[in-house]
Amino acid sequence: MAAAMPSRQDDNVVYHLRAGDHRMPLNERIGEHLRLAWSGAIACTHCGRATKKSFAQGHCYPCFKRLAQCDTCIMKPETCHYHQGTCREPEWGEKHCFQPHIVYLANSSGLKVGITRKTQMPTRWLDQGAIQALPVLEVNTRQQSGFVEMLFKEQVADRTNWRAMLKGDVEPLDLVAERDRLFDLLADGLGQLRDLHGADAIRTLDEKPLDFHYPVLTFPRKVVSHNFDKQSLVEGVLQGVKGQYLMFDSGVINLRKFTGYEISIA
Ligand SMILES: [Zn+2]
8 A cells, every 4th residue: 555645735645555557546435335355365575476474564485584674674773784794685785774864753653753764754654654753863874773763762662552543542742842852861872873973974853843644534443453364355434544554444454464465456
């Protein structure tokens, strides 16, 4: 599922379902009955091979073991091991990890810190169902963003509580005030990181916070989740889309989890 910013900032995030070159607009289907049926097939999103089980959101087992993007250092960038000569795909690493990353604050189910490649904004926030986001620092590499995130995690969460995110009762925050508060609290730690990596490596940003609105008619009071691995048919009246979730009157489904699944829609 692809999420895109609306042309006017106050409008809803625009969602499409993607399959190859085909794109199905989703916003206009909200309020309608939708039926998603999984055929039982899963194709690796990297090599296309059929796989019985999906690893790391849509990979076959050989790709999962071989690709740098499936290594644990992607989830924990501070553990980057490129310099030990053990990167699974050094060229991929150079292209994706040795480029500017952003450390941001977002409000998805409350305040959280996160990191993203510069080119992944604002997709990253939309995928998390954030209602607000504010880039606060720019760093030179993915590993440096991991070090900064570790520091921020002493004070703020780095995870979204997806049930709270889907219930929709998330209070707006003053992200600029939160940023300034955290910069004060973490001044020593940031100073140490700058000493270690060079004063220029970790740059303070002065951006404006962004707001995001999601196409949702009704938020669920109780969050029940669907799972294709347990039940190949998911259907109901589509009540909204937020983050990577479709919200049906019968329950929610995280489509990201089922990347690579062959699904027909009616
Ligand atoms: Zn594969």
